[in-house]
Amino acid sequence: MLPTYERFSDPKSVLFRLPFARLALVALSLPLGGFFFCVIWSLTFDFVRSTYTHCDVTNYLPSVSAAIGNYEPQKTVWRLAIFLHLPLRLAVAKIYLEHYREHIRRSRRLLGILACILNVVEDLALFCLSFWTSADHYETHRNAFVVFIACSECYMLVSYLLNRNIRKTVLLPHEEKSLRYKRNLFLVNVMAFGMAGYCFVRHNSHCEAGVYTFFALFEYIVVLTNMGFHMTSYWDFYALNVVCDSKHGLYLSQS
Numbered sequence: 001m002l003p004t005y006e007r008f009s010d011p012k013s014v015l016f017r018l019p020f021a022r023l024a025l026v027a028l029s030l031p032l033g034g035f036f037f038c039v040i041w042s043l044t045f046d047f048v049r050s051t052y053t054h055c056d057v058t059n060y061l062p063s064v065s066a067a068i069g070n071y072e073p074q075k076t077v078w079r080l081a082i083f084l085h086l087p088l089r090l091a092v093a094k095i096y097l098e099h100y101r102e103h104i105r106r107s108r109r110l111l112g113i114l115a116c117i118l119n120v121v122e123d124l125a126l127f128c129l130s131f132w133t134s135a136d137h138y139e140t141h142r143n144a145f146v147v148f149i150a151c152s153e154c155y156m157l158v159s160y161l162l163n164r165n166i167r168k169t170v171l172l173p174h175e176e177k178s179l180r181y182k183r184n185l186f187l188v189n190v191m192a193f194g195m196a197g198y199c200f201v202r203h204n205s206h207c208e209a210g211v212y213t214f215f216a217l218f219e220y221i222v223v224l225t226n227m228g229f230h231m232t233s234y235w236d237f238y239a240l241n242v243v244c245d246s247k248h249g250l251y252l253s254q255s
Contacts, residue, residue: 014243014244014245015244015245015246016243016244017241017242017243017253018241018242018243019240019241019242020095020233020234020237020238020240020241020242021234021238021239023088023091023092023242024092024231024233024234024237025234026085026088027085027088027089027092027230028227028230028231030081030082030084030085030088031081031082031085031227032224032227033081034068034077034078034080034081034082035067035068035078035081035223035224035227037074037077038067038068038074038077038078039061039062039067039220041073041074041077042062042066042067042071042074043061043062046062046071046074049070049071050062050066050067050070050071051066051212051213053203053212055203055204055207055212057207057208057209057210057212058209058210059209059210059212059213059216060210060213061212061213061216061217061220062216063212063215063216063219064216064219064220064223065133065134065135065141068130068133069130069133069134069135069141070133070134070135075133078130079130079131082126082127082130082131083127086123086127089119089123089230090120090123091242092230092233093116093119093120093123094116095233095237095242095251096112096115096116096119096233096236097112097113097116098251099236099237100112100113100115100116100162103169104162108162111158111161111162112162114158115155115158115159115162118151118154118155118158119151119155119159121147121151122147122148122151122152122155125144125145125147125148125151126144126148128140128141128144129141129144129145129148132144149193152189152226153189153190153193156182156185156186156189156226156229157186159182159229160179160182160183160186163175163178163179163182163236164179172238174235174238175235175236175238177235178232178233178234178235178236181228181229181232181235182229182232185225185228185229185232186225186229188221188225189221189222189225189226189229192218192219192221192222192225193218193222195214195218196215196218196219196221196222199211199212199214199215199218200212200215203215240253241253
């Protein structure tokens with residue numbers, strides 16, 4: 001069963017045609033590569049500063065905020081990665097909106113729009129918390145982080161439910177694979193976020209050695225499962241091309 005949203009356009013009007021798999025990999029590799037660079041560089045060259053907290057106890061990992069936003073060159077590398085990948089994420093959000101319009105039952109279309117809005121707000125909040133760091137703009141960074149987490153968790157849940165219960169058509173094998181990954185990554189993300197919150201509160205109240213290390217580790221899991229969840233678009237649009245032409249704008253095509 002093929003998607004019903006294929007459009008045929010005049011080849012002369014096509015501005016570009018790109019396999020969606022390539023777009024998904026680029027959109028993931030930028031923040032993923034930037035994240036690993038920032039953590040490894042912080043551990044190698046800024047270990048003492050990046051792992052220090054007000055408790056002044058032994059820790060072995062920097063928090064995400066310390067790794068990506070407090071020191072150079074990590075700060076610049078992370079900002080560049082987020083800046084470059086933002087247009088790709090917004091393009092994928094638009095593609096999902098078109099996808100939901102075609103495949104979600106008409107009575108539940110508002111959920112598809114809600115998912116798209118949550119996705120876009122999550123992307124913009126990530127941009128804000130990356131460029132307004134906790135060290136320089138604490139309140140802005142904190143508020144952007146709260147919005148990012150809230151939209152991220154809600155988007156993952158709504159996206160999973162849309163694909164599991166409200167589809168007009170039967171899922172293809174690669175879409176079922178995507179759905180399983182969505183469920184598992186969402187559950188791990190929620191549990192890791194809960195454990196990170198617990199470790200953060202315990203560290204601030206007891207100042208025990210090593211607790212902040214577990215907080216940072218669970219933060220990493222939250223970040224990586226979030227990236228992995230967005231990577232499931234690779235299977236949602238398997239073997240399709242992203243096409244942009246002068247008549248229809250951005251859309252998916254089978255050819």
